[in-house]
Amino acid sequence: xxxxxxxxxxxxxxxxxxxxxxxxxxxxxxxxxxxxxxxxxxxxxxxxxxxxxxxxxxxxxxxxxxxxxxxxxxxxxxxxxxxxxxxxxxxxxxxxxxxxxxxxxxxxxxxxxxxxxxxxxxxxxxxxxxxxxxxxxxxxxxxxxxxxxxxxxxxxxxxxxxxxxxxxxxxxxxxxxxxxxxxxx
Ligand code: HEC
Ligand code: HEC
Numbered sequence: 001x002x003x004x005x006x007x008x009x010x011x012x013x014x015x016x017x018x019x020x021x022x023x024x025x026x027x028x029x030x031x032x033x034x035x036x037x038x039x040x041x042x043x044x045x046x047x048x049x050x051x052x053x054x055x056x057x058x059x060x061x062x063x064x065x066x067x068x069x070x071x072x073x074x075x076x077x078x079x080x081x082x083x084x085x086x087x088x089x090x091x092x093x094x095x096x097x098x099x100x101x102x103x104x105x106x107x108x109x110x111x112x113x114x115x116x117x118x119x120x121x122x123x124x125x126x127x128x129x130x131x132x133x134x135x136x137x138x139x140x141x142x143x144x145x146x147x148x149x150x151x152x153x154x155x156x157x158x159x160x161x162x163x164x165x166x167x168x169x170x171x172x173x174x175x176x177x178x179x180x181x182x183x184x185x
Contacts, residue, residue, distance in 0.1 A: 012047070017085025020078055023070060032089045037138040039066075044091030044184060048128045050083035052155055062153040091183035093134040098176040106177025109170050113162065123181055128155060134183030140175040 021032075024042075028034045032043030042050060056062035057071035058079075074082070110116060110123070118129050125131035132140065146152035147163035148171070154160050166174070 012080040012084030014081070014084050014088060017081035017083075020082050021085055024082070027066065032086045033092045034094075034136065037136060038142060040136060040139045041091060041094060041134075041183075042086045043089035045086060045130055046125050046127055047080075047083045047087040049125065049130045050086055051079050052128055054079040054082065056153060056155070091131065091134060093183055094136045094179065096137040096176075096179040098137070098180050102173045102176035103180050104177075106173035106175070109166075109174050110177060113165070115162070115174075118158070118162075122185065123178055124183075124185060131183060132178040133181035135178060137175050137179040140178055141171055144171040144174065 027036060027039050028042050032041060034041045054071050054074055057068050058074055119132055120126055123132040143152060144163055147159050148166060150160050
């Protein structure tokens, strides 16, 4: 599989996606807005991003004991339908206890490290790049640690590279900042 974004091109069926999302609800919520700490909200994520993540779980390039079994038997059409369905759902902010000092430090780090150059101003994501704004704080910390440790299995290595200069304190500050941003414009 080439590491180029935008390859999934199957015509997606939103209604089919809604039906196929039935088994996902217990963890990701009825509309893709999860409430379990550590479980990402997938509502409003760009179609390509969700499709690629599902491919990676199915192919074992991204592994998680909870998530991987649910991707194992998905067809390419299932993934396209699910990605289209979740992209059409409205993302809601996740409740988080954030500190103003950490949020301010995180905002400055996001500027210094050019996170917005890929994740977009407001960190709302596009194409293969996920929305970070309003995502679950625990999940954001977990992912940044995993990219830094080079265990996240990212699509093309860009995120692993972006995480290398971050200290544990930077990761925490960035997560506090991202969690406070509004998830949709
Ligand atoms: C048993 C709980 C559970 C179920 C059911 C489940 N997931 Fe997940 N999902 C998770 C967890 C936990 C993660 C984060 C795993 C990790 O860190 O890699 C995740 C991650 C994801 C991601 C990556 C999101 C991101 O921001 O990186 C996508 C996409 C996803 N799930 C889609 C689905 C779909 C579609 C279904 C149904 C077919 C589903 N999940 C069913 C628990 C679940
Ligand atoms: C060169 C482009 C690029 C830059 C710069 C970048 N990212 Fe990313 N980021 C990505 C891509 C692409 C992904 C999806 C990776 C994958 O496929 O696993 C991602 C994924 C993530 C995720 C995982 C989210 C999820 O839902 O799974 C987090 C958290 C994240 N980035 C935070 C950051 C932060 C913080 C910065 C700045 C320090 C940053 N990124 C800079 C491209 C970038």
